[in-house]
Amino acid sequence: MLINKKISAQFNSVISNVRKTSELVDCSGASVFIIYNDNIVTEEYWGKHSKDPNSRCIQADTQFHVASVRKSYxxxxxxxxxxxxxxxxxxxxIINYISPRALQILNGTTIKHLLTHTHGLKMVNGEIFREFPPGExxxxxxxxIDLLTQIIKNTTGxxxxxxxxxxxxxxxxxxxxxxxxxINEKLVDVVRKPNDPSWTTSKSTDGDKMNMYVSSRELAEWGYFxxxxxxxxxxxxxxxxIIDIATSLQSPSTIDANFPQNGFLWFVKDLPARKSEIGELVPKGSFQILGYTGVTLLVIPQQNLVAVRAFNSFGSPNGFDYLADVKKFGDTIIECLLY
Structure with missing residues (x-):
């Protein structure tokens, strides 16, 4: 992708914000990458691919495990x-697009419910249960996500x-x-607690599992796209x-206004929502995706800006408020633009 590079000091406080977060979470390396007004204005890398002092340095072609950021794809x-x-x-x-042997428990669930996390379904020990009626x-x-990837394969082939x-x-x-x-040398090691049951990986390269890695620059370019x-x-x-519908508000109006708001899995900024992962200063129309590794992609159309932060941690240490932290990331960006 052809984007000019004009590194400036305007977003130095964002770099400081991400460095501080990297010191609070259990990671060995991190990066921050910002595209503003069609120029790369911030590109910083530090640390190493793993806690081994002889491991590869974090650099431009380093690929981070993006966890739930994969949902934007x-x-x-x-x-x-x-x-x-x-x-x-x-x-x-959704029963129109999956196996005819679909469970009755799926009745009433739409594709929109899957896209906006309002489906009310939960998998426990291989069985599907309903936590709440769809859309409520x-x-x-x-x-x-499993159902969406199945529907994509069934419909498009x-x-x-x-x-x-x-x-x-x-x-x-x-x-x-x-x-x-x-694994290859460009992929970072994922720092995680031993025997963490939430950590999974796969040999599948179909895009249906949590084994996606992206460099900070290409994640920023994905946001710029x-x-x-x-x-x-x-x-x-x-x-x-395609982009319009993916990044526009799709959440049903029947849910509590304080719940996060979603487009096609993206978190979108519409009316104020207490449980949103997007900072209070970030303007309406912005959209963001956050992974369990702390990797974050924020797009702010009103400011013609894309920002990425990346770490190689998995989960958060005790007492760390990841929601407040990611909101501060976005708010710090806006502060750099306002003052």
Whole structure:
């Protein structure tokens, strides 16, 4: 992707903010990358790929485990399927798109419910349970993602990885973004607690599992691709409508106004919401995605800005308020623009 580099000191306090966070969480390296007014203005890397003092230094081609940030790519694949007519509407019942042997417990659940974490489903010991009626509350559960990736494959005949590769990665020459079945030297070690039951990996490269790694610069470029609504390098890479629906508010009006607000899995900024992961100073129309590793991608269309922070931690130490921390990241960016 062709983006000029004009490094400036304007966002130095953001670098300081991310450095402070990297000292509070259990990581061995981190980075921050900002694109503002179509220029790369901040690009910083520090630390190493692992706690081994002889390990590789964090650098431009270092790929971080992005955890739930992968959901922005899944959201794109769903938006693509809707735009191309593979999915009639996100208001359709999910049982129209999955196995005819689908459980009755799925009745009443729409694709929109899956995209906005309002489906009310939960997987426990291999069985699906319902926590609340669809559209009446909000809960961040992995089963919604599993169902979405299944629906994408069933409707398009392609995997999430194939859709994003064909429509975005290849046209933009992305080479530091993907799902990996094997570790290589450019992938950071994920620092985590021993035997952490929430840590999973996979040999699958279909885009359906939590084994996605992306460099900070390509994650920022992924955000810039959305900021520009698919028009980059002088070309409309994908239909503008795909980006529009993916990053617009889709959460049902029936949920509590203080719950997080979502587009196609992206967290979006609309009316004030107490449980939002986006900073209070960040303007309406912005959208963000956050991973369990602390990797964060924030897009602020009103300011023509994309910001990425990346760490190689997994989870948060006791007493660390990750929600307040990620909000502060966004608010610090806005402070750099206002003062």
């Amino acid at each position: 899944i959201g794109f694949a769903v938006a693509y399927a809707v735009n191309k007519g593979y999915i009639g509407s996100i208001d359709d019942s 509350s909000w809960a961040y559960r992995g089963i919604g 392609k995997t999430v990885a194939e859709i994003v590769a064909e429509n975005v990665f290849k046209p933009l020459n992305f080479s530091e973004t993907g799902w990996y079945g094997e 959305h900021l520009k609504q698919g028009f980059v390098n002088g070309k409309q890479i994908v239909e503008k409508e």
